[in-house]
Amino acid sequence: xxxxxxxVKICLVVDDSRVIRKVARRILEDLGFExxxxxxxxxxxxxxxxxxxxxxxxxxxxxxxxxxxxxxQLRREPGGLEPKVIFCSAxxxxxxxxxxxxxxxxxxxxxPFDGDIVASKLTLAGLL
Amino acid sequence: xxxxxxxLIARLCGERAGLRIEPEKSHLLENRLGPVARREGFxxxxxxxxxxxxxxxxxxxxxxxxxxxxxxTAFFRDPAVFELILAQVLAALAxxxxxxxxxxxxxxxxxxxxxxxxxxxxxxxxxxxxxxxIFASDLSEHRLEKAQGGLYSQFEVQRGLSAHRLVxxxxxxxxxxxxxxAVRATVQWQRVNLIEDLGRLGRFxxxxxxxxxxxxxxxxxxxxxxxxxxxxxPGGCLVLGAxxxxxxxxxxxxxxxxxxxxxxxxxxxx
Numbered sequence: 001x002x003x004x005x006x007x008v009k010i011c012l013v014v015d016d017s018r019v020i021r022k023v024a025r026r027i028l029e030d031l032g033f034e035x036x037x038x039x040x041x042x043x044x045x046x047x048x049x050x051x052x053x054x055x056x057x058x059x060x061x062x063x064x065x066x067x068x069x070x071x072x073q074l075r076r077e078p079g080g081l082e083p084k085v086i087f088c089s090a091x092x093x094x095x096x097x098x099x100x101x102x103x104x105x106x107x108x109x110x111x112p113f114d115g116d117i118v119a120s121k122l123t124l125a126g127l128l
Numbered sequence: 129x130x131x132x133x134x135x136l137i138a139r140l141c142g143e144r145a146g147l148r149i150e151p152e153k154s155h156l157l158e159n160r161l162g163p164v165a166r167r168e169g170f171x172x173x174x175x176x177x178x179x180x181x182x183x184x185x186x187x188x189x190x191x192x193x194x195x196x197x198x199x200x201t202a203f204f205r206d207p208a209v210f211e212l213i214l215a216q217v218l219a220a221l222a223x224x225x226x227x228x229x230x231x232x233x234x235x236x237x238x239x240x241x242x243x244x245x246x247x248x249x250x251x252x253x254x255x256x257x258x259x260x261x262i263f264a265s266d267l268s269e270h271r272l273e274k275a276q277g278g279l280y281s282q283f284e285v286q287r288g289l290s291a292h293r294l295v296x297x298x299x300x301x302x303x304x305x306x307x308x309x310a311v312r313a314t315v316q317w318q319r320v321n322l323i324e325d326l327g328r329l330g331r332f333x334x335x336x337x338x339x340x341x342x343x344x345x346x347x348x349x350x351x352x353x354x355x356x357x358x359x360x361x362p363g364g365c366l367v368l369g370a371x372x373x374x375x376x377x378x379x380x381x382x383x384x385x386x387x388x389x390x391x392x393x394x395x396x397x398x
Binding site: 012092094097105110113116117119123 | 131207282283286287288289291292294295298299300305
């Protein structure tokens with residue numbers, strides 16, 4: 001793990017789509033974030049324990065653990081309440097969004113997203 | 129668009145609404161007029177402007193002018209300023225008691241995001257409500273229609289609005305999300321051209337007009353500012369953009385863009 005310069009915030013992008021991860025990475029790096037990527041839930045939880053991100057951009061529907069399962073597991077782990085978790089999913093039904101928030105997500109991005117939306121959500125989370 | 133097209137549109141904007149449009153900004157003109165031209169069934173912006181010139185129809189002229197008036201499209205724009213606006217309303221509420229409702233006017237409300245942000249915050253902070261009257265106006269008929277409908281696209285509800293507020297104040301609509309009737313019902317809409325006589329609107333405890341004055345010609349700016357000030361109740365508060373000023377009112381210390389009507393005593397009470 002590379003030591004971060006003071007003040008640089010880390011965002012972990014969790015998505016099984018390489019394209020989405022790449023798009024998110026570009027947006028986040030433009031916003032001044034250091035970016036880590038995970039392709040599934042297990043990898044995400046492992047990464048979280050080592051890189052201690054300020055924010056996690058979390059897909060819902062992934063092979064293996066779902067985003068919701070990752071969130072539940074994360075919030076039970078030591079230090080797991082610290083990162084801001086922003087769901088990032090094509091799921092756009094209000095009932096599902098409410099479910100994610102009830103489980104402890106800080107905010108929610110409906111795909112497709114753009115740089116303005118990501119910046120807006122990170123601002124609301126107090127990270128920009 | 130030809131240079132003549134751009135000059136014509138800039139002139140009309142100045143005459144009809146006091147808007148200062150720089151004809152050299154071809155990109156802005158094309159971007160704003162493109163959707164109007166399509167909506168009106170023209171193949172290009174140039175064809176649309178030709179029709180504006182040749183037919184001289186009021187409806188087409190206004191469609192062009194309205195499209196070039198500024199409009200902000202994010203919810204909770206400048207969150208820190210928004211907190212101050214909310215605090216100001218709550219302070220006015222606390223100060224009025226039985227003296228009738230606190231009256232608020234969002235003078236350049238665009239498609240409604242700013243005034244609905246305030247409406248949502250007030251429902252959250254003072255659910256009893258009833259003691260606040262919110263008026264909202266814009267130059268553009270097209271935007272008013274959208275604002276009154278309270279219908280926003282998936283992109284729009286993600287600009288400045290948290291998912292917590294989305295699930296609390298919106299319902300799913302066919303295309304996008306609709307603000308709940310309970311929120312919409314707190315705001316009354318009216319088309320207002322700010323360079324016209326505004327006496328009929330009455331007077332307000334709080335007038336919001338952020339980032340519009342700087343888009344006007346000097347003479348229009350002076351006239352509009354005068355009308356906004358005249359619309360304030362004694363001790364009332366005018367909120368402008370952070371870089372805009374209101375000579376004639378007292379600037380609030382530490383709150384750029386906030387100005388108060390009347391005496392120091394009224395300001396202290398506010």
